[in-house]
Amino acid sequence: MDFELGVELTALRRRARDVALAGVAEHGAVNDSWINGYSRGFSRTLAAEGWIGMTWPTGHGGGGRPPIERIVMAEEMISVGAPIAASWFADRQIGPSLIAYGTPAQQARFLPGMLSGEVTWCIGMSEPDSGSDLASLSTTARREGEHWVISGQKIWTSFAAVADYCYLICRTTTEGPPHRGISEIIVPMNTPGVEVRPVLDMTTNAHFCEVFFSDVRVPVDHLVGVEGDAFKQTMRQLEHERGGIDRLVSNRALYERALEGCDRSDPLIRQEIARLEAGYRLGRLLVYREALGQAPGGFSAATKCFCTEHEQRVAEFAALVMGSRAVAHLTPADQAHAKAIAYAPAYTIMGGTSSVMRNILGERVLGLPREPKVG
Structure with missing residues (x-):
């Protein structure tokens, strides 16, 4: 079998390598750059190349290109340490989640900022004492009129200190089996009651954060997908991630x-x-x-x-x-x-x-x- 890339993919790889090396020359090389290399400036460069949302449907502003092209581009970026972290989560999984489960109003409001590289997202998933068991999370969102009131704590939330929005995985009911009652809600990080504390790891990286939610109020229309039935949505998101x-x-x-x-x-x-x-x-x-x-x-x-x-x-x-x-x-x-x-x-x-x-x-x-x- 011939595993060599075709002419178009080879040309994309070369262009991506040139852009990646230019980014390293300007911003510096970073190990594990998709999570440690934060630069909104370089994200705007990626956007100008059409490399954010390149696999998203054209009807949502994406490039409509095959996933293999994104893989080829991203391999060059990460291999040399180009700082792609400011747009990585949005491109990899949050944008596709909104396209799959979000309302037209949510898509119109949030996708353009992702595609332009101007807006950074974090994911509120892991919690203290929950380990890798998503179904055991305890951060809650209760409905009060036209708002969700959110209380709880997240940890290992990369970029929370610099993110504009958190794609929060929380519990809206405790009835039924543990994987039931889980919902996904968009939380603007400047909302009153949100407190972020960076976590410095042993290598001196500080992208990890712990985030505290103290009666944080967000509009009900920030719910993504079906209330209480988002476990499968999150599992699909993890497919993109892993x-x-x-x-x-x-x-x-x-x-x-x-x-x-x-x-x-x-x-x-x-x-x-x-x-x-x-x-x-x-x-x-x-x-x-x-x-x-x-x-x-x-x-x-x-x-x-x-x-x-x-x-x-x-x-x-x-x-x-x-x-x-x-x-x-x-x-x-x-x-x-x-x-x-x-x-x-x-x-x-x-x-x-x-x-x-x-x-x-x-x-x-x-x-x-x-x-x-x-x-």
Whole structure:
């Protein structure tokens, strides 16, 4: 089989690489740039190229282009560390969610700001003590007249400190099984009662935040989709999140740096390079399969699991071949790559842990029986 890209996709890849390198030259390179590289200026550049919403329907202002084109473009951006984070969540999942479940009024109000790169969104999903179990969330929204009144707390909410809107996953009723009663509501971040506290992680990244909602009032027409029946909406959103190229090449620049300084005459090093090169190709094929609609439902869990574990192997390889330079901070480049190595444990946690991904794959894709409860 011929896995080479065609003429048009090759031209897109070259153009994307040129734009990405220009962005790095202007704004600097960032490891895991889809979540650490925040620049509204560069998002406007992406918008001018037609690379935000490029797969969205033309009737909603999008490019109407096949998903494989977005994958090709995004791979170049993330591989070199171009700062795409300001528009990434909106492009990847919130825009498609509004197109699928939002009202015409919501689409007309919120999609243009996403497409122009001017508006940043965060996702209020994870909560303290809830882990990866979305159905256990406790942030509530109660109806009072023409408003929802929201109370609760979210954590690991990337970009909450700079976002204009939060796409909030909350509970509007406690009746029925845990996955029932979940709703999605758009919350402007400047609404009274919203408090954001940035969380500084061990690598000094500060994109994670905890967000507190204290009787936050938003209009009832900010509800997206069906009240109390948004669990499947959120699961569809996670399909967009877990099967993308960002889960494979977030630390590609670290790999390239490690190759520059390693001893390729060592057969063990050559063997590890071969294993990682094979991993990149397999991961890319899994992502392409998602983009081409060839994967079964729920298979993005397997794609994420494979790709993020590959990223951790990349970090282990870099630490091995860089030796003391991995922690010595001799140059700014050394500092950046030491930070990238320290960040690696996060890959298999954020977006759903690998153990949760394997459970999803076993139960929902392979149809394996659940382990019976004891007691």
